[in-house]
Amino acid sequence: MGATKLSGMQKQVLSLYRGFLRAARSKPTTEDRKRIETVVSTEFRKNSKEVDRKNFQYIEYLLRLGHKQLDQLKSPDMVSISSVKIN
Amino acid sequence: MASGLIGRLVRTKPAKLTSTARLIPSRCTSSATESKPSSGGGGRGSNLKTFQIYRWNPDSPGKPELQDYQIDLKDCGPMVLDALIKIKNEMDPSLTFRRSCREGICGSCAMNIDGCNGLACLTKIEGGGGAAKETTITPLPHMFVIKDLVVDMTNFYNQYKSIEPWLKRKSPASEPGKEILQSKKDRAKLDGMYECILCACCSTSCPSYWWNPESYLGPAALLHANRWISDSRDEYTKERLEAIDDEFKLYRCHTILNCARACPKGLNPGKQIAHIKQLQR
Numbered sequence: 001m002g003a004t005k006l007s008g009m010q011k012q013v014l015s016l017y018r019g020f021l022r023a024a025r026s027k028p029t030t031e032d033r034k035r036i037e038t039v040v041s042t043e044f045r046k047n048s049k050e051v052d053r054k055n056f057q058y059i060e061y062l063l064r065l066g067h068k069q070l071d072q073l074k075s076p077d078m079v080s081i082s083s084v085k086i087n
Numbered sequence: 088m089a090s091g092l093i094g095r096l097v098r099t100k101p102a103k104l105t106s107t108a109r110l111i112p113s114r115c116t117s118s119a120t121e122s123k124p125s126s127g128g129g130g131r132g133s134n135l136k137t138f139q140i141y142r143w144n145p146d147s148p149g150k151p152e153l154q155d156y157q158i159d160l161k162d163c164g165p166m167v168l169d170a171l172i173k174i175k176n177e178m179d180p181s182l183t184f185r186r187s188c189r190e191g192i193c194g195s196c197a198m199n200i201d202g203c204n205g206l207a208c209l210t211k212i213e214g215g216g217g218a219a220k221e222t223t224i225t226p227l228p229h230m231f232v233i234k235d236l237v238v239d240m241t242n243f244y245n246q247y248k249s250i251e252p253w254l255k256r257k258s259p260a261s262e263p264g265k266e267i268l269q270s271k272k273d274r275a276k277l278d279g280m281y282e283c284i285l286c287a288c289c290s291t292s293c294p295s296y297w298w299n300p301e302s303y304l305g306p307a308a309l310l311h312a313n314r315w316i317s318d319s320r321d322e323y324t325k326e327r328l329e330a331i332d333d334e335f336k337l338y339r340c341h342t343i344l345n346c347a348r349a350c351p352k353g354l355n356p357g358k359q360i361a362h363i364k365q366l367q368r
Contacts, residue, residue: 061145
């Protein structure tokens with residue numbers, strides 16, 4: 001990866017990503033785990049390409065949204081997470 | 088679009104309406120059959136007012152902006168919420184704001200109007216006269232914005248939850264299954280605290296809360312803490328006082344008293360906080 005130091009915001013994004021993957025590991029079936037991992041990784045990679053690095057307001061908004069979704073996902077009743085695009 | 092079609096229909100109506108017929112269109116404000124707010128002076132001496140409203144859409148990320156809307160005050164109800172609903176119905180359906188009761192009891196429509204926090208359904212539009220021809224509407228200050236005028240209230244609600252706003256007793260009630268009795272004098276001690284609607288106007292007007300939103304509980308939560316501390320039926324008074332006896336939770340209050348000024352229900356959270364501080368000694 002990069003040898004350059006990560007900014008505070010980048011560290012927050014990475015820790016959120018790690019949190020999602022850890023939550024995925026706690027789910028019962030491997031299918032659920034894979035589904036969560038694919039959804040989360042596609043979402044993070046898409047945002048990393050599309051969102052401007054300096055758009056702090058939008059990145060913080062996404063981080064807050066992500067933390068709320070992660071808190072919901074951690075509860076044992078939740079099985080998977082998905083995203084739908086409405087135009 | 089559809090509004091253009093309806094606009095054409097309106098123009099085919101007779102220009103002069105009798106007084107009774109005039110009343111009916113103004114009552115069904117949800118439909119767009121009213122005459123459109125005239126752009127650039129209308130007939131019948133319209134009273135135009137500009138509203139500058141904070142807009143930010145998370146889906147099309149950019150910087151937040153103040154967008155101008157012109158409203159004819161003759162076609163609009165007296166309160167700011169009426170103007171917002173009129174704008175959303177007729178001019179810009181993408182304007183997002185919270186609202187529910189339209190009578191100042193739910194606390195959903197709390198926002199910053201012309202620099203002062205208040206409920207949109209209780210704040211009259213400052214109309215007519217030369218003075219301020221522009222009203223600026225922004226979301227509650229120093230709160231994270233979700234979209235346009237909608238703010239993230241989770242921290243505020245969590246702080247309210249943290250003071251445990253329910254009756255706690257150690258001994259069982261004297262008559263099990265019946266109400267715990269309270270004298271009129273004891274009930275009068277709760278006046279000025281139970282009316283709080285958790286609109287967050289006071290907490291978001293407190294500069295101390297701006298600088299420490301996560302550690303300082305804020306006037307609203309402390310008002311409710313005092314409500315439960317002063318309740319004669321509650322037996323955990325000492326524990327409640329100890330729970331908030333903290334450098335940050337309580338003593339960030341420096342009696343700035345912006346909270347009493349901002350409260351749309353006329354309550355005085357600063358006074359209740361002073362009461363708690365007095366009990367702490």
